[in-house]
Each structure stands twice: as C-alpha cells, then as structure tokens.
Amino acid sequence: MTLKTFGLDQFGFLLYSLQWTILLTVIALIGGGLLGFAVALARTSQLKPVRIAAASYIQIIQGIPVLMILFLSYYGLSLAGFELPPLIAAGASMTIYASGYLAEIWQGCIQAVPKQQWEASESLAMTRLQQYRYVVLPQAMRISLPPTVGFAVQVVKNTSITSIIGFVELARAGQPINNATFQPFRVFLAVAALYFVVCYPLSQLSRLLERRLHAGSNR
Amino acid sequence: MPEVIVENVHKSFGALEVLKGVSLSVERGEVFALIGRSGSGKSTLLRCMNGLEKINSGRIEIAGHALGEDAKALRKLRTDVGIVFQSYNLFPHLTVGENIMLAPRIVKDVAKAKAREVTREVLQLVGLSEKFESYPDQLSGGQQQRVAIARSLAMRPKVMLFDEVTSALDPELTEEVLMVMEQLARDGMTMILVTHEMGFARRVATQTIFMHKGKIWEHGPSAALFANPQTPELHQFVKSDVK
C-alpha cells in the first residue's frame, strides 16, 4: 500500500461523515427533547413521588459518564436479544443523555415563569393542562431557547463518543485516514475544524438569543 | 340566599394560624370591604374563597357553589368568581385582546366571534377599547390593572374579589381603577375587596369588615363603622390612616 497524504479526497470523506454526526445530533435532540420534556413536566408535577422520580432520573443521568450510557445501551440492547446496528445504540444513548440535561434546563425554564401566572390562570378556571398549554409553556419556551441551542453544541460534541463503539461519524472517520496517512496532527486538526464550523455558529446564536432575551420585552 | 357564605373558617400555614374562625355572608349586589393591618389575614381569606388556598375547617359557599375537594367542581366555581390581584398578572406573551378572550374560549367554549364581542364590551367598560392589540408591557400599571379586571369580567362572574388592586399604583392611576370598580358596584356586581383606600371603602362599600389577628374584629355598615369604631384596635387603625 502506498502512503497517501491528507488531501482533498480525505477531507471529502470527513465532510461526508459529518452528516452522520449531524444526523445523530438531530436524533438526540428530537428523542432527548421528547423524553426530556416529559421528565421536565414530571419534575414540575403536583405529585411528590413523580417529582422525586424525575429528579432522581436527572441526577443519575448527570452523575454518570456519557460513555457508560453508551456502553449500557449498546450491551443492554444486544442482551435483550436485538442484533443492532451501532446507529441504534448510538441514537438511543444520545437520546438518554440529552434527555437528562434538557429535562433540567426546561424544568428551570418552567419554574422561571412566575407563580402568579399559575394563580391567575388557575383563577380563570383553566385545567392544569390548559395552564401549561396556553400560559406557562409559551413563556417557558421563550426563555428556554438560548440554553437549548447552547446545549445542542454539547450534543454535537458528545456524539463523537459514539465512535468508541464503532459508529462511523466525524471523529471515527479520522482514524482510518490517520492510519493511511500517518499525519495525525493534520487529520485530527481537520476533524476538530469541522466540529468547530458546526459548533461555533451555534454557540454564537445561543449568545445572541440570550442577549435578545435580556434586552427584549416579555413577549 | 346570600351570594357568599363563609362559616367558621380556619386556615393555618404550618404552625401559624392565619384565620381563626371567620364567618360572614354577603347578599347579591352587596359590596364588602376588608380592611386591617398587614398580616391580619385579608388576602388569605380572599384566596380561600376561590380555592387558591385550602381551608382547614369551616364551610364556604359562593355563587351557589360549595367549595370542596373536587377539581371539576372547583373550576365550575371559578367560572363564577373572578379575582384580581395587586400585581395584575396579565399574560405577557398575549395581547390585551388575547388575554381577555383566552379563558372564555378554552374554558367556556365560547365561539370566537362571540368572544371578540365580549372582549370589546368589557374593554369598553374599563375604558380601554383602543388597546385591543397592545401587549401588556406597552400599558401603564393602571391600564394593565383595568385589563385584568376586564379579563375577569369576560367570564361573566357573579362575584368579584379584589386584593389590594391599587396598592402598586400612583394616585392618578389609582383613581382610574377605582372608578371602574365603582361603576361595577353601581351595576350591581357582588364584590369583596381588600383595600387600603379608606375613603373608597367608606363611599362604595355597603359593609366594611375590620380584620385583626385572623378574626373579624368588627363588622358593620361602612359609614357607621368608620364614624364610630367600637374597639380600640379599629379606632387606632382608622386614626393612623388619617395621619
């Protein structure tokens, strides 16, 4: 085998695998968003056992490494008899990971809505569901945008961990190229640069939204 | 039958007993003023009346509904009992019109056109017809409070509760809100209002209740009560207000 150098072809391969990183991020945000939303609601429930269960879930997910979530999903799912493509295990673990953090972020946003808004809507004879739907969540959603976009950056970066179980996303794609070219510094710098190109605009967007939120009115 | 019946109501927050056996009854069309020192339990009593606070013992019946545990019955009661708070509590993400229409639409299933019509009507009543499309943060405090009153009125309540609705307002703004309330009283609304505006209580309230240490300390027709306090506590309270 002739030694290749890190050139356009290799860069093209990296760019191609970036789409898997993005796909995984989208899966994590949608799956983790749905699960996290449910946990956030449970966290603000009127029933104490439900609140405690949700709080424990959040504490546990945030108290263990993402890598362990990944291994447990990977081996756990295959143990349950599923012969799995890594995408499923990767997607499942990223979903669980994201849900633990999004739940906490959104719980904070729901609780940031003043207690008086609950009382006013309750006094207007709304059901709890209606209070969430028409009064509390629309306000919480506005506050949640900056931290949610900020968290998306963490998700993009943490999808790189799925390379450890062999899921070929951007970080993993660097490895065969490195093996072929023996130019690790260049290769992984290029990988890092691609992550940066995705993450930096998101970080800036999160900041911009944050500033707009503080400057703007309550709407 | 009285529109509001409160019978021997007790309410504690933990070890602190805030209402120590309160009873009163309000006939339809009457206006009751609740006065008393800070911490005497006025807000708590008002909030018990629409179930925002749960009572420990006693009985409350309001607009024909008995206050109880059942959530559905409680909502039914609340459609007939409006409450306005010191801090307006408008929904900041909705326009004035949307604030007012929301509950009739989703709680009472009023058709959209009908809800708009009701909204126009109550806005006119509080003198804010032109603010339909404004957002709360574009309004003055007095205007926001009038919208809050309109929002309650749009539910067509039989009883209105007001908790120090002018305490956060400058004198001129206070006046415009009090005028709206006075108009409501003239139109025959049954009202219970916690207030520090003694002049207003004397003029508009048919009866005034002086609360002290979680009890109804003194109670009577407003004019007589203010003119001739029977207890040293009320005497002191009325005097300190004049200062």
Add this chain to the structure above:
Amino acid sequence: MSYTFQFGVLAQYQDQILSGIWLTIKISVLSIILGCAAGIVLASVRSIWGGAVRLLVDAYVEIIRNTPFLVQLFIVYFGLPGLGLRVGADTAALIGMTINLAAYSTEIIRAGTEAIHKSQIEAGEALGFTRFQIYRHVIIVPAIAKVYPALCSQFVLMMLASSICSAISTQELAASAAFIESQTYRSFEIYIAVTLIYLALALALRAVLALIGIWLFGRRIARKTMTALPEVQA
C-alpha cells in the same frame, strides 16, 4: 432471555477495578487543580492586559469549547508525537483534561468577574488599592465565590469525561471495565457496576468540593454546590 447476571465474576478483578478508580481520581484531581489555576490566570490576564492577550485567550476558550474532548485527546496523543513530542497515555490524558478544563474555567470565571459591580471597583480605588490589589480582592475572589457552584459542576463533568480517555488507552476506570469485559464477556454486569462507581465518585467529588467551598467561602455557597446541576458539558 437466557442471560443470567453474574456479578460474582467482578470480585476476581478487584485489583483491576481499584487501579482504574485510582487513576481516574488521580488524573481528575490533578486536572482540576491545574485547569482551575490556569483558568484563574487566563481570566485575570485577559481582563488586566486586554488587547491581543484578551483576543488570544478568547480564541483559545472558543476553540476548546466548540470542539469535542475526544478529538482534543486525539490531537494530544496522536498528534503531538508527530511534532516530536512523545507523551504517554496518562500524560496525554492529563494534558487533554487540563487544556479542556482550563478553557471552561476561564469562561466561567470571566462571567463571574463581569457580574461584579462597577461601584465595588470604584470603592477599591477610593481606598487607594493598586490595580493588581483591586483585581485580586475586589474582582477575582468575589467572582470565584460567586461562580464556585458552576465551577464545581464543571469539575464533576470533567471527572466523568475522564472516561473518554480510555479511547487513547489510558488505563483508568472505563478502560478497566473494557479490559474485564474482554476477559469475561460479562459486559452488562461490568458496565452497571462501573457506572455505579462513577455515580458514587461524582457524589463524593461533589461532597468534597462542597466542604472545600465551606472552608473557602462559607456555608451559603457550599449548599448551592451540592444541589447545583451542571450547565455545560465537557
């Protein structure tokens, strides 16, 4: 499902697990100390010197915060030797973690300094403090006290993220787990056990940090440290 759990096998590998725990603790504690110190220095020089230094520090912070820790590790471990710097897996892990944590610490402390009120700085000037004294007593110490809970959350996240170092063959706890798994194939038991160990380590680290917080800043801050959940992730 015919799989039966056998946690018993793990007992045979006690030494393996203990040495993994020990290395995890070692690289975590060292990187926390070094990263936090670097964060204080960087946040300080950035604010005192301004100009090009500020731009450089900000660029460093942004680059680190917007790239994955794993890739940072790859660059240190696989990339540096290409530049003539050969480092072992443990050293590479420590370097990577320190670089990463320094960036986050800088950012957190910077946010803290910006929340310090101008009037306090003016009060310091009025008392005749030098610029350095003002920065030290009026800005940086109160700022750190203010963001201490956020810093602690970041430290805990770094400890958890140290598991990623197993990808460059650092023999810490996650690597021990992988090794035992390859020997016994009892993958699920092992990863459950190791996950619980991480959970315990995270709780223990939080408790230690809270004690340090009490010692440094008093009770009020420490209580927040125990309850505050992380805002950002390595």
